[in-house]
Amino acid sequence: MTVRDQAAPLLNIVGAGRVAQTLASLWHACGCFTVQDVLTTSLASARAASAVIGAGQPVAYVQDMRPAAVWMLAVPDAQIGASASALAVVAPGLLANAPASPPLVFHCSGAQSVAALAPLAGLGWQVASAHCILSFTNVATALAQFPGTPCPLDGDAQARALLHRAFTAIGARCFDIASEDKLLYHAAAVFATNFLPVLQATAEGLWRSTGMPAELMPALRERLLRNAVANITSLGPQAALTGPAARGDTAAIARQGAAVAAWDAPAGAAYEALSALALRLARQRK
Ligand SMILES: NC(=O)c1ccc[n+]([C@@H]2O[C@H](COP(=O)([O-])OP(=O)(O)OC[C@H]3O[C@@H](n4cnc5c(N)ncnc54)[C@H](OP(=O)(O)O)[C@@H]3O)[C@@H](O)[C@H]2O)c1
Numbered sequence: 174m175t176v177r178d179q180a181a182p183l184l185n186i187v188g189a190g191r192v193a194q195t196l197a198s199l200w201h202a203c204g205c206f207t208v209q210d211v212l213t214t215s216l217a218s219a220r221a222a223s224a225v226i227g228a229g230q231p232v233a234y235v236q237d238m239r240p241a242a243v244w245m246l247a248v249p250d251a252q253i254g255a256s257a258s259a260l261a262v263v264a265p266g267l268l269a270n271a272p273a274s275p276p277l278v279f280h281c282s283g284a285q286s287v288a289a290l291a292p293l294a295g296l297g298w299q300v301a302s303a304h305c306i307l308s309f310t311n312v313a314t315a316l317a318q319f320p321g322t323p324c325p326l327d328g329d330a331q332a333r334a335l336l337h338r339a340f341t342a343i344g345a346r347c348f349d350i351a352s353e354d355k356l357l358y359h360a361a362a363v364f365a366t367n368f369l370p371v372l373q374a375t376a377e378g379l380w381r382s383t384g385m386p387a388e389l390m391p392a393l394r395e396r397l398l399r400n401a402v403a404n405i406t407s408l409g410p411q412a413a414l415t416g417p418a419a420r421g422d423t424a425a426i427a428r429q430g431a432a433v434a435a436w437d438a439p440a441g442a443a444y445e446a447l448s449a450l451a452l453r454l455a456r457q458r459k
Pocket of ligand 1: 218
């Protein structure tokens with residue numbers, strides 16, 4: 174699927190925010206899918222999404238959507254079950270005159286498994302999920318950063334095979350994941366990326382409260398983060414560990430933990446928990 178193909182499967186989109194706009198733009202550009210109908214919470218945002226994708230018919234209601242071979246549910250995680258149920262209600266009428274083979278529906282959540290699509294699986298639809306490990310902060314940036322993005326797939330074998338081809342065609346690196354492993358898998362991504370801004374914000378809050386001149390902060394932030402990334406990528410996390418835990422200085426950890434807890438209770442709890450993990454990491458390298 175590297176060249177535009179008139180017979181490319183039809184793709185309907187339910188939820189067309191950052192992820193769907195990025196993926197659909199890439200698939201439209203490579204001709205993997207023909208983007209057909211686009212549903213969001215309003216006709217105005219569906220129109221805007223179609224304009225970004227450069228394809229797709231904005232629709233106002235799920236019952237206005239036409240049959241398609243592939244359906245992407247890229248709504249927020251909390252909406253996946255409700256969207257699948259809403260689609261299941263209209264599916265019999267929607268597919269009355271459609272080709273015999275059951276449609277494929279997939280969602281894009283890392284934290285949820287295909288179980289969220291049970292209402293459609295119950296109607297015989299092929300179900301899958303495809304989670305791209307990328308922070309889709311905005312479409313332009315995500316388009317540039319997408320090539321090489323790992324993408325675990327779970328669900329029916331036939332659905333995974335089709336999605337494997339489609340995601341690989343736009344530069345993703347696909348692999349299979351067991352549905353029961355998705356919660357832990359996604360928690361790992363939270364540790365690896367989502368917690369970094371939290372840790373940085375906490376550090377900067379502490380520095381501000383101790384009188385660090387504001388004008389020094391941007392350079393300090395950049396220097397420490399760049400050094401940490403360079404050390405972790407070249408040495409691995411275990412060898413890159415420094416600080417009181419790396420030295421086994423439990424007395425310093427206890428004093429600092431108490432001081433942080435007095436400053437802010439959640440930050441103190443985080444300091445204590447992360448110090449326990451850091452001490453364990455340090456012990457493992459001996
Ligand atoms: N953002 C990331 O970095 C990232 C990374 C990997 C995976 N994901 C996953 O990708 C999925 C989508 O995330 P996103 O970041 O693209 O979300 P988003 O930017 O917030 O977009 C969500 C879209 O869903 C629409 N929507 C909300 N409720 C709906 C409903 N009931 N029916 C139809 N459309 C509805 C919204 O409509 P309006 O435009 O009208 O508001 C919007 O178009 C989630 O499962 C998320 O976990 C996200």
